[in-house]
Amino acid sequence: MIHDGGRMKKGIVQSIGLMMLAGLLLSFAVIIFHDTQSRDERFGEMMIYDRLYDLDKSIQHGFSKIFSSNGISLSADNSHVAIAETLPGSSRLSSELDGFSSFLQSRYFSGPAVSFDSAILNNVKANVPIAIKPHNITISHTSYPSGNLQIIPSSLNLNNYTISISSSKSTISINSGGMSSGSFPVSVSVTTSYGTSAWSGNINPATSNTLLLNFDVSLPSAETVTITITNPARLLINRGNMTFSQSVSFGLQNIGNNGVTASLPESLFTINYENDKLSKKSTVILA
Amino acid sequence: MKTKKQSWNLRSGNRKGFILSLDAAIAVMIVFIFIAVSTFYIAKANEETLSRVQVVRAGSDIMNVLDRENVFETKDPVAISREIGSILPSMYEMRLRINGTFPEKTITVETTNQTPQGQFVVSGERVIVLSNNSASNYAVAKYWMWLK
Numbered sequence: 001m002i003h004d005g006g007r008m009k010k011g012i013v014q015s016i017g018l019m020m021l022a023g024l025l026l027s028f029a030v031i032i033f034h035d036t037q038s039r040d041e042r043f044g045e046m047m048i049y050d051r052l053y054d055l056d057k058s059i060q061h062g063f064s065k066i067f068s069s070n071g072i073s074l075s076a077d078n079s080h081v082a083i084a085e086t087l088p089g090s091s092r093l094s095s096e097l098d099g100f101s102s103f104l105q106s107r108y109f110s111g112p113a114v115s116f117d118s119a120i121l122n123n124v125k126a127n128v129p130i131a132i133k134p135h136n137i138t139i140s141h142t143s144y145p146s147g148n149l150q151i152i153p154s155s156l157n158l159n160n161y162t163i164s165i166s167s168s169k170s171t172i173s174i175n176s177g178g179m180s181s182g183s184f185p186v187s188v189s190v191t192t193s194y195g196t197s198a199w200s201g202n203i204n205p206a207t208s209n210t211l212l213l214n215f216d217v218s219l220p221s222a223e224t225v226t227i228t229i230t231n232p233a234r235l236l237i238n239r240g241n242m243t244f245s246q247s248v249s250f251g252l253q254n255i256g257n258n259g260v261t262a263s264l265p266e267s268l269f270t271i272n273y274e275n276d277k278l279s280k281k282s283t284v285i286l287a
Numbered sequence: 288m289k290t291k292k293q294s295w296n297l298r299s300g301n302r303k304g305f306i307l308s309l310d311a312a313i314a315v316m317i318v319f320i321f322i323a324v325s326t327f328y329i330a331k332a333n334e335e336t337l338s339r340v341q342v343v344r345a346g347s348d349i350m351n352v353l354d355r356e357n358v359f360e361t362k363d364p365v366a367i368s369r370e371i372g373s374i375l376p377s378m379y380e381m382r383l384r385i386n387g388t389f390p391e392k393t394i395t396v397e398t399t400n401q402t403p404q405g406q407f408v409v410s411g412e413r414v415i416v417l418s419n420n421s422a423s424n425y426a427v428a429k430y431w432m433w434l435k
Contacts, residue, residue, distance in 0.1 A: 014310075021314055028325050035329060043336050047343065054347050054413055061354060062416035062425070069418035096423045100416065103388065103425040107414075 048276050055112060055271055056282050059104060063264070063284040066096050074130065074287040076262045081132050081139075081287075082249035087239045089145030094125040101269070113272045120268050130262050130286060135252055139262070149237045151250065156205060156232040159251030160185040163227065163237070167192055167244040169215035174199045178210030184233060188213075205233035215242065262287040338434070342379065343409045346432040349374055349381065350413045359385060359415050359428060380433050387417070387426025408433045 067074075070090035075082045101116045108114040123129060130139040136154040141147050151161075165188070172190045174197055179186070182204030189198040190213055203209050213225040226238040237246065252260060267281040349371065353359060358370045367383065375381055382402055402408055412429040 017310075017314065021318065024318060025321060028321060032325055032329065036332060039332065039336055043339065046340060050343055050347065051411060054350075054411055057351070058354065058413040058415065062414050065416040065418050066423055069420070069423060092422070100423070100425055104414065107427060 045276075048273060048278060052112070052271060052273065052278060052280055055108075055114075056280060059114070059269065059271075060282070060284045062100060063097075064286055066093070066100060067286060070096065072128065074262045076132065076260045076287040078252070078258055078260050079254075080249055080251055081137070081260065081262060082247060083130070083139055083149075084245070084247040085149070086243070086245045087149065087237070088147075088243065089128070089141065091145050093128070093145065097121065097125055104269070108271075111273060111275055113274065114269060115272070116269045117267055120265050124264055124268065129265055131265060132252075133261050133263065135255065135260070137250075148239055149235075149246070149248065151235040151248065153233055157253045157255060158184075158205075158233045159253055161187070161229070161233075161235060162249045163188045164247040165190045165213065165225065165244050166246070167215060167242065169221065169223065169242075170194055170219070171216055172197045173214040173217050175212035175214060176201065178208075178212070180204040180207050180209050182206075186211075186229065188227065203229065205229060206231045261285050339407060339409065342407075342432050342434065343411065345376065345379060346381065346409060346411050346430050347413075350411070350428060350430060354413060354415055354428075359426070360417050360419070362417070378435055380435055382431045383428060384430075385415070385426050385428045387415075387424055402431045403433060406433050 070093040071086050072089070072093075073084040098121075101121060104114045105116065126144060128139075128141050128144045131137075132139065135157050137158070138152045140150050140152060142150065163186075167190070169192050171194060172192050174188070174190065176199050179201060180203050182202055184203050184205040185200070186203050186209075187198070187200040188211060189196055192215065199211065207230075209229040211227040213227065215221075215223045215225070223242045224240050225242050225244070226236075226240070228236045228238065230236075235248070235250075237248070263286060264284040266283050268283045270279060270281050272279045352374055353367070353370060356370070358367055361367065362385075367385075371381055371383065380403075408431050410429065410431045412427050415426050415428050417424045417426060
């Protein structure tokens, strides 16, 4: 009996040992299976994120190309922002923005679906508003393409203005009688077919300032461009009936932020992967 | 042979102990072999995932470069193919197709090899705008990439 009991004990120990070994192997098999499964899932998720990123960036780059091919050029760094364009603006811009957004919506109608906020798109077509962040300055136009350029800071966080205008007119006379005195530097240079004239001075950006650029005075082709700066350093370049190319640059106060960007309004378009419950509201960063 | 016989010629208790030890050693060995093989395969599988991601990223980067260098503007398969050849790392193959609604017609530009069968192939696409001074056209460039 004792001998049988001993054998039984050994048998039980061996069985338990085998069961533990089998359990260990089974655990490994389960771990490997789950690892493979989760790895495939993660890979799939990464691919979706990559596709979303590529689509978003390529749409943004497409819009940037449309803007640059229509003569609007922007640059921004941590201390300066510059916009160069022709006034009046390009009459093609509006139709090309419509064409591109329609192309995207017809090409991507499901998985992924690209949709546009029509109110924001209409605002972009009508005013070409460009937001400078983090300074919260808006570069905008009144009634694009025929209207004027304006730069609207939310507070006095600009350092200066440098404005260059180039026209095919013959003569230029600058009337600076409406400019105040202060510590805010403004520099204006005007190039005509006969040469370049310039005005620069320090003004008070908290009051109303007016600079008149009189072209071809006393000639039938006489035109006036009015540059107005009002509180807080809000700039308006009123082109009258003139056609000219201009470059406006302004210095930014250091507000402790890096990564200055110039972008169209937020949530211009949305990319939606419905099946993957993934959606991104995006805009176009132009500089 | 004699020595071997002598070593096996143990008394009953010792022999049982030896067999139990041998049993335990074999069990431990099996477990270790299993762990080693599992680790090897898991590591290999992770490596594969990383290399797949690498292929996807390489494809995306190449498309980005082509777009920013305005290579697609040419709409010429030979020129596009030549540019791909100059920037594509040697271990990859790439195929590209551009479908767009151009004023004249829908153009399909296909470059390089056909997509291989039975091999891991990644694909992706990029929206492109082809602009000149008079008009802009819109297209989608789809690409396939695989390891040689």
